[in-house]
Amino acid sequence: MKxxxxxxxxxxxxxxxxxxxxxxxxxxxxxxxxRARVKAVIEEAGYSVCGxxxxxxxxxxxxxxxxxxxxxxxxxxQLVRGIQEALRPRGYGLFLCDSDRDIGKEKEHVRVxxxxxxxxxxxxxxxxxxxxxxxxxxxxxxxYVLLDRIIExxxxxxxxxxxxxxxxxxxxxxxxxxGSRRLLFLNGPAxxxxxxxxxxxxxxxxxxxxxxxxxxxxxxxxxxxxxxESAVDAVLEAAGGKPTFDAVFAGNDMMAIGAMRAxxxxxxxxxxxxEVVGFDDVEPARLVEPPLTTVAQPAFMMGRKSAELLLCLMxxxxxxxxxxxxxxxxVVRATTRFR
Amino acid sequence: MKxxxxxxxxxxxxxxxxxxxxxxxxxxxxxxxxRARVKAVIEEAGYSVCGxxxxxxxxxxxxxxxxxxxxxxxxxxQLVRGIQEALRPRGYGLFLCDSDRDIGKEKEHVRVxxxxxxxxxxxxxxxxxxxxxxxxxxxxxxxYVLLDRIIExxxxxxxxxxxxxxxxxxxxxxxxxxGSRRLLFLNGPAxxxxxxxxxxxxxxxxxxxxxxxxxxxxxxxxxxxxxxESAVDAVLEAAGGKPTFDAVFAGNDMMAIGAMRAxxxxxxxxxxxxEVVGFDDVEPARLVEPPLTTVAQPAFMMGRKSAELLLCLMxxxxxxxxxxxxxxxxVVRATTRFR
DNA sequence: AATTGTAAGCGCTTACAATT
DNA sequence: AATTGTAAGCGCTTACAATT
Numbered sequence: 001m002k003x004x005x006x007x008x009x010x011x012x013x014x015x016x017x018x019x020x021x022x023x024x025x026x027x028x029x030x031x032x033x034x035r036a037r038v039k040a041v042i043e044e045a046g047y048s049v050c051g052x053x054x055x056x057x058x059x060x061x062x063x064x065x066x067x068x069x070x071x072x073x074x075x076x077x078q079l080v081r082g083i084q085e086a087l088r089p090r091g092y093g094l095f096l097c098d099s100d101r102d103i104g105k106e107k108e109h110v111r112v113x114x115x116x117x118x119x120x121x122x123x124x125x126x127x128x129x130x131x132x133x134x135x136x137x138x139x140x141x142x143x144y145v146l147l148d149r150i151i152e153x154x155x156x157x158x159x160x161x162x163x164x165x166x167x168x169x170x171x172x173x174x175x176x177x178x179g180s181r182r183l184l185f186l187n188g189p190a191x192x193x194x195x196x197x198x199x200x201x202x203x204x205x206x207x208x209x210x211x212x213x214x215x216x217x218x219x220x221x222x223x224x225x226x227x228x229e230s231a232v233d234a235v236l237e238a239a240g241g242k243p244t245f246d247a248v249f250a251g252n253d254m255m256a257i258g259a260m261r262a263x264x265x266x267x268x269x270x271x272x273x274x275e276v277v278g279f280d281d282v283e284p285a286r287l288v289e290p291p292l293t294t295v296a297q298p299a300f301m302m303g304r305k306s307a308e309l310l311l312c313l314m315x316x317x318x319x320x321x322x323x324x325x326x327x328x329x330x331v332v333r334a335t336t337r338f339r
Numbered sequence: 340m341k342x343x344x345x346x347x348x349x350x351x352x353x354x355x356x357x358x359x360x361x362x363x364x365x366x367x368x369x370x371x372x373x374r375a376r377v378k379a380v381i382e383e384a385g386y387s388v389c390g391x392x393x394x395x396x397x398x399x400x401x402x403x404x405x406x407x408x409x410x411x412x413x414x415x416x417q418l419v420r421g422i423q424e425a426l427r428p429r430g431y432g433l434f435l436c437d438s439d440r441d442i443g444k445e446k447e448h449v450r451v452x453x454x455x456x457x458x459x460x461x462x463x464x465x466x467x468x469x470x471x472x473x474x475x476x477x478x479x480x481x482x483y484v485l486l487d488r489i490i491e492x493x494x495x496x497x498x499x500x501x502x503x504x505x506x507x508x509x510x511x512x513x514x515x516x517x518g519s520r521r522l523l524f525l526n527g528p529a530x531x532x533x534x535x536x537x538x539x540x541x542x543x544x545x546x547x548x549x550x551x552x553x554x555x556x557x558x559x560x561x562x563x564x565x566x567x568e569s570a571v572d573a574v575l576e577a578a579g580g581k582p583t584f585d586a587v588f589a590g591n592d593m594m595a596i597g598a599m600r601a602x603x604x605x606x607x608x609x610x611x612x613x614e615v616v617g618f619d620d621v622e623p624a625r626l627v628e629p630p631l632t633t634v635a636q637p638a639f640m641m642g643r644k645s646a647e648l649l650l651c652l653m654x655x656x657x658x659x660x661x662x663x664x665x666x667x668x669x670v671v672r673a674t675t676r677f678r
Numbered sequence: 679a680a681t682t683g684t685a686a687g688c689g690c691t692t693a694c695a696a697t698t
Numbered sequence: 699a700a701t702t703g704t705a706a707g708c709g710c711t712t713a714c715a716a717t718t
Contacts, residue, residue, distance in 0.1 A: 002479060004689055007501050008575075015703045020691060031701055046478070052400055053689030055391040056708045063434070063455065071416040072622075080410050084437050093455050095402070096435040097554040098423050117400065137472040139385065140341060225626065257626055284409075287564065287596055289628035303432075343709055354683045359711060370681055395688045464699030683716075688709105696703075 003047045012041040023049055055117065063093035064310060065113035069126045069149075071103045073254065074282040075225060075299055076124070077337060079147065083122060084305025088264065090282070090311060092119075101126050101222070107133045114140060120200030120310045125149045125254065128193035143313035147306040150193040158170045158313060158322045159304040164194045166293040168201030171249050171277045174293075174330055176209045178337050180247035180275055185218045186228055186259055188251035198279075202249065217245060228258025233265075242264050243274055253278035253285040253294055260288065276335040290334035298326050342386045351380040362388050370422045394456065402432035403649060408465045408488075410438045412562060412593065413621040414638055415463070418486065421642025422461060423445030429650060431458075440561070441466045446472045453479060459649045467532035482652035484574035486645040489532040489560050497652060497661045499645040503533045506634040506667030510588050510616045513632075513669060515548045519586035519614055522559045523574065525567055525598055526592035534559070534590060537618075541588065558585060560594045567597025572604075580605050584615055592617035592624040592633055597629065599674065615674040629673035637665050 005023070009016045014034060021030045023037045030038075041047075051330055055061040066083060068076045073160035080096070087094055096115060100108035103126055110133045112119060121137060121144040131153040137144050146159035151180055175183060203213040219235070228250055236243065239253040243263070250256035256278030270276055270290060278285055281296035305324055312319045344362070348355045353373060358676035360369045361377045369377075372477030380386075394400040405422060407415045420436070426433055434452060442465055449472045452460060460476060462484040476483050485498035509584040514522060524541055527534040542552040558574070560566030567589055575582065582602070589595035602613055609615055609629060620635035640651055644663055651658045 005691095006689075006709095016690080017692075017703060018701090021702090034701080048450065048454055050395075050456060050689055052391050052394040052456050053708090054394050054691075056389075056710085057689080058690040061391055071419050073411075074411075077410040077416060079433065079713075081437060084435075091451060091454075093434045093451060094436075095432045096419065096423075097433075098420060112430060113388065115430075116388055117389060117391050180428060190696085225622070232676060256387075261626075283564070283621045284626055287600075287623055287627055344711095345709075355710080356683060356685095356712075357681090360682090363711085373681080389709055393687090393711075395690085396711040398688075612711080679718105681716105681718075684714085685710100686705105688711090691706100691708085693706090694704085694708090698699105698701075 002050075003045050004050070005047075008038065008041055008045060008047050011045065012038045014038060014305050016307065029263065033305035058203050060119055063095060063119045064090060064117065064307075064314075065095040065097060065109070065116070065118040066119045066124075067097045067109050067113075067121065068098055068124045069099055069104055070223075071096070071098045073252075074254065074284065075280045078282075078299035079124070079303035079306075082300040082305075083307040085300075086304045086307035092311075095115055098137050099126050103130055103133075105335050107136075110136050113147075114142065119260035120144060120314045122147050122306050122310055123149075127150055127154050127189075127191055130184075130192055143310060145306050145310045148194070148302065150197075152193050155159070155193075155314070156323070157321070158309055160302050160309060160324050160326070161194070162297045162302065162326050162328050164197040165204070167279065167297070168249070169205045170201075170328065170330045171279070171295050172202040173276055174332075175247040175249060175277060176338065177210060178275060178339055181211060181215070182245045182247070183216050184245035184248045184259075185216050185234070186231060186248055186250040186255050186260060187218055187220050190220050198251065206207035208331060218228065221251065221258075223255060225254045225258040225261075228255030229262045231255075232259040232262040236262060236266055236268075243268050245274065247275040247277070249277045251279055253280045253282050253292060256292055256335075257284060257288050257296065260292070271335050271337045281331050286333065293333045293336040296329045296331045302326060341389075342384050343389070344386075347377065347380055347384060347386050347467070350384065351377045353377060353550050357528045381627035397561065400428060400456045401501050402434060402438060402447070402455065402457050403456070403646075404434040404457040404460045404517075405434045405463075406438055406445055406448050406452075408438055409562075410437045411434070412591075414591065414619050414636070417621075418463070418642035420644075421639040421644075422646040425638075425643045425646035425650065428655060431650075436581060438465050442466050442469060442472075446475075451473050453481065454523075457481065459483060459653045460644050461486050461649055462488075463491055465499055466528075467491050467531055468530055482649060484645050484649045484652065485534070487641065489536075491532050495662070497648055497658070499663050499665070500533070501636045501641065501665050501667050503536040503667075504540035504543070506586070506618065506636070507537035508668045509558060510618070511541040511544035511636050513546070513675065513678075514586040514614055514616060515544060515550060517567055517614060520550060520554070521584045522555050523571070523584035523587045523598075524558050525570060525587060525589040525594050526557055527562055527594075529556060529559050537590065550593065554608045560590065560597075562591050562593060564593045564597040564600075567594030568601045569597075570594075570599060571598040571601035574606055575607075582607055584613065586614040586616070588616045590618055592619045592621050594629055595631055595633065595674075596623060599631070609674050610676045614676060620670050625672065632672045632675040633670050635668045635670045641665055
């Protein structure tokens with residue numbers, strides 16, 4: 001049977017209030033002798049506080065929810081690791097919710113998290129033009145921070161992102177600098193804000209170089225290897241197997257890897273005939289042949305920052321910056337030619 | 340401000356008990372007219388039950404904890420997906436805990452989960468010869484199921500595993516059948532029960548073929564690409580760059596991929612000079628060059644099964660089988676020669 | 679018998695009072 | 699002023715009683 005604070009109180013010969021004070025390490029309000037005695041009894045009895053009773057009394061559950069589109073995409077586990085790193089020392093639990101790229105499930109997850117009375121939510125939303133799930137959070141004034149995926153109606157809200165426009169610009173510029181001109185831009189879903197920003201970044205690079213942005217062949221995938229592979233395959237098929245492009249820039253590494261497969265299957269050489277650049281720098285990027293040149297995101301740091309920001313919000317403090325934008329970095333490997 | 344069951348009761352002109360009954364869909368005990376009226380009021384007010392108050396009243400939190408060694412290892416996200424699939428329809432929340440391959444953190448996570456009053460725990464432990472974390476669970480009679488990682492002292496307890504011995508046997512047998520005789524067995528950590536079972540499986544295969552199990556060169560890695568790469572590199576270095584083995588069987592795909600890198604860097608050909616077989620069949624396995632032959636684990640199914648088993652235990656029912664062992668399957672790709 | 683309400687209780691926290 | 703205790707309250711569920 002479980003021990004409660006009342007049992008400890010009786011065993012130590014003090015009131016429940018006193019036990020509560022030592023359990024919560026309140027510096028004021030308990031004499032040193034009493035504190036030691038109560039601590040000994042707690043240790044002895046193997047008592048640990050009941051979080052749900054405490055939660056009901058304080059209105060805080062010491063848990064947060066994380067909603068992501070797809071835990072199988074290796075970018076997200078890094079986010080999770082960063083979040084855990086920030087949360088663990090504070091004793092917060094993390095509810096993981098995979099929305100499976102389905103906005104309906106995402107909303108459902110928000111509802112469940114609300115029932116669980118999480119103190120805050122970190123959201124990497126599956127689409128950028130819907131904020132109804134955030135309305136639910138606002139109604140209950142549950143703080144949240146957006147992570148990786150901007151939601152356009154809340155762009156000014158708390159969030160942690162990479163500078164997507166700049167990351168895409170870096171990739172496109174690098175490709176242009178190597179002489180590539182006919183770009184196949186394999187972007188993510190068109191309605192995603194980060195995809196739009198990256199499209200702008202690619203156009204920036206073209207304009208800077210005096211190249212025509214209208215010449216960019218832009219396709220959309222869903223961030224899976226298959227979507228990248230089939231999109232590029234369709235383009236090659238339509239052109240009779242000859243590449244109508246000399247460079248591919250993909251919205252993530254998995255699609256880039258898919259593109260590489262479609263390209264190499266046709267006997268087209270990477271990087272001699274076609275250069276390829278990805279985005280994210282997940283582990284598979286450096287394992288494929290040839291190793292993938294990509295725009296790295298500091299995923300672990302982004303996760304950690306988002307949790308720190310949320311912690312700050314949950315403490316009722318004003319963060320110095322509500323929106324933090326992190327720097328991408330081009331990692332040159334072997335799917336691009338030597339410059 | 341938040342609406343409570345008392346607010347709804349007042350608005351609908353009924354007692355809290357009645358509201359509670361309709362919220363929980365108790366078939367008996369509420370007249371159809373009342374039920375409809377209360378439902379309308381709930382809808383109108385946007386009320387949702389407070390899980391923590393309910394949890395205190397019922398002693399159930401409708402949440403479970405999952406502890407895994409490393410979410411960045413692509414095998415585990417599949418487990419997570421399977422678990423979520425089983426949990427979501429029942430409205431259970433999932434606390435994700437990454438032990439970071441550290442038994443100390445693992446124990447700490449159990450303590451935190453106990454404070455959160457989870458109704459059950461799924462544990463993929465980082466070592467096999469310690470069950471002190473399970474003692475904590477037993478003391479509070481919190482049901483748990485072991486997943487993927489057996490803990491030897493509780494081998495008879497609820498658990499979901501793949502048939503590791505048989506999986507290893509299949510891999511070794513396939514290598515022997517192709518004529519490979521000098522095996523480098525790149526196993527996982529030696530104290531892991533599943534690693535011991537796989538070692539037995541490899542020996543079984545050798546004995547069946549009349550080969551000498553003592554001839555197996557066995558090394559241990561930590562399931563990372565780096566550990567596989569450096570282990571094989573050290574062996575090659577010691578032998579002056581010439582392979583002293585004609586086949587590698589690795590304890591997971593990531594180590595197999597590391598081994599491939601070390602091998603190819605020396606100009607040794609796969610599969611002509613050395614065959615390689617992995618374990619797990621995670622996504623990177625089919626993306627590397629050449630695509631990796633591997634022993635597939637039904638990770639998604641294993642996750643789902645473990646959650647179903649836990650659900651069963653939490654409902655206080657006796658599961659038909661406390662231990663479920665799933666079948667591995669050899670997936671032949673291109674790191675082994677054509678048979 | 680079906681419907682509805684009363685009231686206690688789940689295990690904590692914390693404002694306030696009482697004691698030293 | 700520092701230490702300790704009293705008692706109410708957090709928002710539910712549910713056994714039991716009361717009503718129709």
